[in-house]
Amino acid sequence: MKLFEFEGKKIFKEKGIPVGDFIVIDDRAQGEEFAKNNLPLVVKAQVLSGGRGKAGGIKIAETIEDYRKYAGEIMGMEIKDLEVKKLLLEPKIQIDREIYAGFTIDRSKAKIVLMFSGSGGIDIEELAKTNPDAVVTLDIDILEGLNMSTATEVVGLAGFEGKEQEDLAEIVLKLYKVFTEYECQVAEINPLVITSDGEIVAADARIAIYEEAAFKHPEFIKEDDTYTALEKEAHKQDLGYVQMDGNIGVIGNGAGLNMATLDILTYFNGEPANFLEVSGRTYHKSEEAIKLVLSNPKVKVIFGNFFGCISRCDVIAEGLARAVENGVVKVPLVISMRGTGAKEGIETLKKAGLKEIYEDDIGAGRRAVEILKG
Amino acid sequence: MSILINKDSRVMVSGITGKEGTFHTERMMETGTNIVCGVTPGKGGIEHLGVPVYNSVKEAVENHEIDACGIFVPARFARAAVDEAVDAGVKFVVVITEGICPHDTLKFLSNARNKGARVLGPNTPGLLTPDESKIGVLATDLVEKGRVGVVSRSGTLTVEICYYLLKEGYGQSSIIGLGGDPVVGTSFTDVYKLFEEDPETDAVVIVGEIGGTMEEDLAEYIIKNGGKKPAVAFIAGQNAPGGKRMGHAGAIIEGGRGSADSKIEALTKAGVKVARVPWETGKFVKEILN
Numbered sequence A: 001m002k003l004f005e006f007e008g009k010k011i012f013k014e015k016g017i018p019v020g021d022f023i024v025i026d027d028r029a030q031g032e033e034f035a036k037n038n039l040p041l042v043v044k045a046q047v048l049s050g051g052r053g054k055a056g057g058i059k060i061a062e063t064i065e066d067y068r069k070y071a072g073e074i075m076g077m078e079i080k081d082l083e084v085k086k087l088l089l090e091p092k093i094q095i096d097r098e099i100y101a102g103f104t105i106d107r108s109k110a111k112i113v114l115m116f117s118g119s120g121g122i123d124i125e126e127l128a129k130t131n132p133d134a135v136v137t138l139d140i141d142i143l144e145g146l147n148m149s150t151a152t153e154v155v156g157l158a159g160f161e162g163k164e165q166e167d168l169a170e171i172v173l174k175l176y177k178v179f180t181e182y183e184c185q186v187a188e189i190n191p192l193v194i195t196s197d198g199e200i201v202a203a204d205a206r207i208a209i210y211e212e213a214a215f216k217h218p219e220f221i222k223e224d225d226t227y228t229a230l231e232k233e234a235h236k237q238d239l240g241y242v243q244m245d246g247n248i249g250v251i252g253n254g255a256g257l258n259m260a261t262l263d264i265l266t267y268f269n270g271e272p273a274n275f276l277e278v279s280g281r282t283y284h285k286s287e288e289a290i291k292l293v294l295s296n297p298k299v300k301v302i303f304g305n306f307f308g309c310i311s312r313c314d315v316i317a318e319g320l321a322r323a324v325e326n327g328v329v330k331v332p333l334v335i336s337m338r339g340t341g342a343k344e345g346i347e348t349l350k351k352a353g354l355k356e357i358y359e360d361d362i363g364a365g366r367r368a369v370e371i372l373k374g
Numbered sequence B: 001m002s003i004l005i006n007k008d009s010r011v012m013v014s015g016i017t018g019k020e021g022t023f024h025t026e027r028m029m030e031t032g033t034n035i036v037c038g039v040t041p042g043k044g045g046i047e048h049l050g051v052p053v054y055n056s057v058k059e060a061v062e063n064h065e066i067d068a069c070g071i072f073v074p075a076r077f078a079r080a081a082v083d084e085a086v087d088a089g090v091k092f093v094v095v096i097t098e099g100i101c102p103h104d105t106l107k108f109l110s111n112a113r114n115k116g117a118r119v120l121g122p123n124t125p126g127l128l129t130p131d132e133s134k135i136g137v138l139a140t141d142l143v144e145k146g147r148v149g150v151v152s153r154s155g156t157l158t159v160e161i162c163y164y165l166l167k168e169g170y171g172q173s174s175i176i177g178l179g180g181d182p183v184v185g186t187s188f189t190d191v192y193k194l195f196e197e198d199p200e201t202d203a204v205v206i207v208g209e210i211g212g213t214m215e216e217d218l219a220e221y222i223i224k225n226g227g228k229k230p231a232v233a234f235i236a237g238q239n240a241p242g243g244k245r246m247g248h249a250g251a252i253i254e255g256g257r258g259s260a261d262s263k264i265e266a267l268t269k270a271g272v273k274v275a276r277v278p279w280e281t282g283k284f285v286k287e288i289l290n
Helices: A005-014 A028-037 A064-074 A124-130 A148-157 A162-181 A211-216 A229-236 A255-267 A283-294 A313-325 A342-351 A361-373 B019-031 B057-063 B075-087 B102-115 B156-167 B188-196 B214-225 B260-269 B278-289
Strands: A023-025 A041-045 A058-061 A087-091 A095-106 A111-117 A135-140 A184-195 A200-202 A206-209 A240-243 A248-253 A274-278 A301-308 A333-339 B010-014 B034-039 B051-054 B068-071 B092-095 B118-120 B126-129 B133-136 B145-152 B172-177 B203-209 B231-236 B273-275
Touching (some): A005 A162, A005 A206, A028 A064, A041 A064, A095 A162, A111 A124, A111 A148, A111 A162, A124 A135, A148 A162, A162 A184, A162 A200, A206 A211, A229 A240, A229 A283, A248 A255, A248 A283, A248 A361, A255 A361, A255 B156, A255 B203, A255 B231, A274 A283, A283 A301, A283 A313, A301 A313, A301 A342, A301 A361, A333 A361, A333 B156, B010 B057, B010 B075, B019 B034, B019 B133, B034 B057, B051 B057, B057 B075, B068 B075, B075 B092, B075 B102, B102 B118, B156 B172, B156 B203, B172 B188, B188 B203, B188 B214, B203 B260, B214 B260, B260 B273
Parallel strands (some): A248 A274, A301 A333, B010 B034, B034 B051, B068 B092, B092 B118, B203 B231, B231 B273
Antiparallel strands (some): A023 A087, A041 A058, A041 A087, A095 A111, A095 A184, A111 A135, A184 A200, A184 A206, A240 A274, B126 B133
């Protein structure tokens, strides 16, 4: 669950990471008063996609006229398909130095990783590739945690000393608390700014909380605009659905087999319209699943690929047969079925009048593409 | 011989009296698994499916020798259940549970590292040594004892691959599911090393998918050490869109990292023959073993 910058900054404030003054508005007029009193002012789009600056979503207003112009332009603009519905306003700060501080998880090592650099404000992944010496990294065992002396050492290795080193280490430690207490996937300050007055301010906040922990933070749960309307509908029904650009609808059991099904269709020069997994929890929902696949008007053929395991083929087939008998299925349906319950499942499908039934997915995958190409 | 479990392995089931625990314990017993006991807090003292149930793992280990434990408890209890098994001295813990927050996973993996225990999963279909023993939920209908080792991040796709291996005449020595989560306790490299030392495994099939760098890590290991057993791989998600979770929590291309291309390139460089579709794995195994 990604958080908006303003949500991240609220968490920072609560944990004692300095963020400076800011307000959040969803209408230009709301910001007039604050803008007048805080010129020059930074106007920032609040969207969950990266690359806001490059897309023109961050502007500096020197005058109130500037503010009105920029706020008008940015509010409602689309950044990587996401509409800007909120703006963050904050007084412009005089930047002396930009720093990067961030925590994430190294999947292979099963450790938390701290990355810290004296060259912030840019893409850290890119920097780590082009100039690895500029980024200090530290693996942290979650049960051992991070202490002040280690944080101080890391900041020192990035070239800071004295009081600055100590202050920065404290911020790193506080960011670590945010990362662990909120069970984050990412907690990042980029840039962490040292102002010309020598103050330290988090000028941005990028936080993503693991989906599995999202329920502990209901205040941040919102409709995720990165999903399409069909994907949102699928989530309501607890079905794993990802919309794609092609015209062959896909339904199958298991995430791995489903991904492989996309690969099989592509191998035969077909183009999948979606990924849709019925799992051990949802395999009795194949009727709903097929309706969902058909809600995408691009779908001209459906390829159902099932290997009965916990999800039994006989139960899946009953749902598919219901959909066929109810007249829901208006495009050709090609099925491959094997594993637990396949024999009974194939019988059920034949009784429902389906003709294109195969055991393995070589024949079925090829056939689905053939039908489409005529 | 096989890796990790065989017919003699003494297995305990955590969450044995639950719906999932009961259903799959029965299936495990049918496969031949030597289930010695179960644990469900508050249900201690009863017998379930013919084995004694204890309130805690501590009580269980006082009464039985236990080689491995399967965890079938809901996500919110999973960390406590794994820690309890590891702290009681169980050396191999298989975490079937799906939906555990990776921060919890990091915590029980760290504890397991400190105590010298191995964790398989979480979110794993488990493992199976055909005709001998199984911990987890893998379907056994279309697998057969043989000499090819299979290691996978998936469940259904694993049996799909075994199905195509069998079509070419190859059964399996052991089938290991690593789990579909972003952070898991046992990696491709860990399992490949075990297969390298297993005299009953002639070749290894790697069933990877998008997300993370486990496949690249294995390629690096093979390049560095030569690799004692020939390997074939299939990577699911070659045509998956970026930035989307493809069913498994760990199957996601993030910021261009974890793509199938990167894994295929790394494995190919390491001399692993990479299949484009599942059925090619069987054909490639035949090629490398003939």
